Amino acid sequence: MESALRRDANKVPLQDVNGLTTIKAITFATTAGAQTLFTVTGDVILRVFGICKTDVASAGGCNVVVGVSGDTDAFLTSTDATLLAANEIWHDNSPDASIELDSVSVTHIVSNGQDVILTPSATLNSGAVTFYCQWRPLSDNGEITAA
Numbered sequence: 001m002e003s004a005l006r007r008d009a010n011k012v013p014l015q016d017v018n019g020l021t022t023i024k025a026i027t028f029a030t031t032a033g034a035q036t037l038f039t040v041t042g043d044v045i046l047r048v049f050g051i052c053k054t055d056v057a058s059a060g061g062c063n064v065v066v067g068v069s070g071d072t073d074a075f076l077t078s079t080d081a082t083l084l085a086a087n088e089i090w091h092d093n094s095p096d097a098s099i100e101l102d103s104v105s106v107t108h109i110v111s112n113g114q115d116v117i118l119t120p121s122a123t124l125n126s127g128a129v130t131f132y133c134q135w136r137p138l139s140d141n142g143e144i145t146a147a
Contacts, residue, residue: 008137019045019136024146026131028056028124035147037066038116038133042141047107048075048116048133050090056081056127063121066131068114075108075116081124090129109138115147 008020024037037048048066062081067074077093088095091105116133135144 009143018047018134020134020144022133022135022144022146024131024133025053025128026118027054027128028126030123030125032120032123034072035118036115037118037131037147039145039147040110040113040115041143041145042113042137042139043109043111044135044137044139044142044144045107045109046116046133046135046144047105048131049105050076050084050129050131052084052086052088052090052095052127052129054126054128055086056084056129057125058082058120058122059125060122062124064124065119066116067119068110068116072117072119081120081127084127084129116144 022038026035058081063078064081065073065078066076076090079090079093083095084090087098089097089100091100133144137143
């Protein structure tokens, strides 16, 4: 046994319960179609949430989800994009606060390098959201990078 602590690729112990954090900031400007937020390699445990930096607008009544191919709302369920207001935390389908309990964001086990994607149902005209992916590797090659 190498250690009782999980270690990263450099053998540095992961001591935080949430492991590592990878950040992806995205600004919407007539954005349509799926956007890869995070590239996943190997097997990982992760959770994803967003913090809105600028109110999101859509002229077409857009709903947005975050998940993986085949389960596009696995991490963040269908949310009316216009509910994403500056400084609110997006962790469920009704973002409404700038402070939340850490426990509101659920962790998921993701196998075989399924990338994390944002899928809008229509065009997002403006706004900005910073997405945080807190993760730990399960497999030796488990890793997440911002796309």
